[in-house]
Amino acid sequence: MSQWVLKLIKRHPTPDEVVEAGVETVAEIPYVAEERAREVIDNSRSSVAGQTDPDTGLALSVVAEDLLRLEKRIDRLKDRLWDRKKLKGPSCLKEHRRDRQMGRCGALH
Numbered sequence: 001m002s003q004w005v006l007k008l009i010k011r012h013p014t015p016d017e018v019v020e021a022g023v024e025t026v027a028e029i030p031y032v033a034e035e036r037a038r039e040v041i042d043n044s045r046s047s048v049a050g051q052t053d054p055d056t057g058l059a060l061s062v063v064a065e066d067l068l069r070l071e072k073r074i075d076r077l078k079d080r081l082w083d084r085k086k087l088k089g090p091s092c093l094k095e096h097r098r099d100r101q102m103g104r105c106g107a108l109h
Contacts, residue, residue: 003030003071004031006068009060009064010064011029013058013059014053014060015044019045021041022041
């Protein structure tokens, strides 16, 4: 799911809240141009599947917030793993440096 969709759900979890927010407010969400904001609001006006009660809205908002937070955490963990991999380097390169002979990676000069 796109970040902008999660941010929209976090801020305005029900169709009524999206309509009430208006084009300018919805367009403040990153990657939501004014045209897309109008489209989202128009779709919200005609939504028949949306839940509009406050409790459902709160639950949707909390879940969207959690997903955004977890995506950031996953990205940080990926960066840490990548950094570790870069620091360790392929074992065959270490063997070659240590032994100065042909390792499993092939001939390295």
